[in-house]
Amino acid sequence: MKGYGPATFGKLNADDYDALHDPGTTDEAVALLADLAKGGSVLELAIGTGRVALPLAARGLAVQGLDASPDMVAKLREKPGGADIPVVIGDMANMTVDGKFDLIFLIFNTLFNLTSQEAQVRCFKNAAAHLTDDGIFVVEMFVPDVTQFHNHQNVRTARLSETGVTLEASLHDPVTQRIDFQYIRMTDKGTKIVPLPMRYAWPQEIDLMAQLAGLDLKNRWGGWQRERFNADSKMHVSVYGHRSTP
Ligand SMILES: C[S@@+](CC[C@H](N)C(=O)[O-])C[C@H]1O[C@@H](n2cnc3c(N)ncnc32)[C@H](O)[C@@H]1O
Missing domain, CATH: 2.20.25.570 (N-terminal domain of TfIIb)
Structure with a gap:
């Protein structure tokens, strides 16, 4: 699609994003991510309007974000607590956030907003480079149908x-x-x-992207309540960590 860049999603959707993009799993996602964070530092790639980042911050976690869209982040800033979350405006395929994090997450199919395999691989490499030694990268994607x-x-x-x-x-x-x-x-x-x-990718292709970034799959669930992932799963929540960690 000609002229569609990293900031276009927000330009087109920021005004009605919260009303029209509720996946109905926010509470479960927040609960699992808070559990996985173990009180450590957190970075959300493509933080958007803070659907998940804000409740995580309200639980006392140190949450930062990155997003390509000033329009989406402006909506986050309008919400209670939204002004307190440090957010870098940038492209998750070329991440420019300082520091390392215990938990980085990229959810709601947003890896697929990067429309080439090459950009998706780069995103994994960037995420891996920003993980602490035992940090984890969590992604939530649909299973292509x-x-x-x-x-x-x-x-x-x-x-x-x-x-x-x-x-x-x-x-x-x-x-x-x-x-x-x-x-x-x-x-x-x-x-x-x-x-x-x-650009969609099958779970096994996503595992290969992780491997190229020096990460291994540590866990895969079929939903935010740790449902078993199987041939009927419509989505997956996958957890990656550095190859050397147990
Ligand atoms: C479906 S929304 C998800 C927002 C939030 N993570 C959530 O779960 O509600 C997609 C988000 O990805 C952002 N985005 C799209 N392409 C991006 C890119 N290349 N780099 C960073 N953010 C991007 C959009 O601006 C938007 O905020």
Whole structure:
């Protein structure tokens, strides 16, 4: 998608992000991440409007963030406690945060917002370089489901209410593992078109990215409540740490 850069997601979505992007798992995610952090320092890549970072900070953890979008971070700043979280504006594929962290996390499928394998690998390398010796990198991703595409495309009703409908139209390129989405939001007030390019990766490919960064898979769950990961899992929460740690 021409002209779609790291800051574009926020430009298009910051105003209604909190209202339209609730995965319904925030409490479970916060509980597991707080447990994994063990009181240590925390960095969220793609912190957004602070959906998870703010409740983690409210639990007393030292949380920092990075995000490419000044618009998303402006929303974070408006919330109680949002002004106290140090945030670097930057691209997670070229991370420029100082220091090392006991827990770095990148959740809600956001690794896939980097639209090339090369950028995703770089993101893993950057995360690994910012981990303490026994630090961990936690990612949450969907498990790709290419059965939804017919002739490499799909249209589905993503949302529907008395006042509107959101259609999700997508084109799939199985060679590059890219999906270009258009969300067409129609209400009685008009129509808004919101593009979203993504590049998906299978769990095993993500493990290889970790290996290239000197990290090994320490744990993989099928959900934030440590559900077993199996062939029916729609998503995974994966924990990586340096190869030398037990
Ligand atoms: C789906 S939101 C996730 C926000 C937050 N982590 C959450 O779980 O609610 C995606 C976020 O990734 C950010 N983002 C997209 N591409 C990025 C990049 N290359 N580097 C840093 N942040 C990026 C967007 O600005 C947005 O805040």
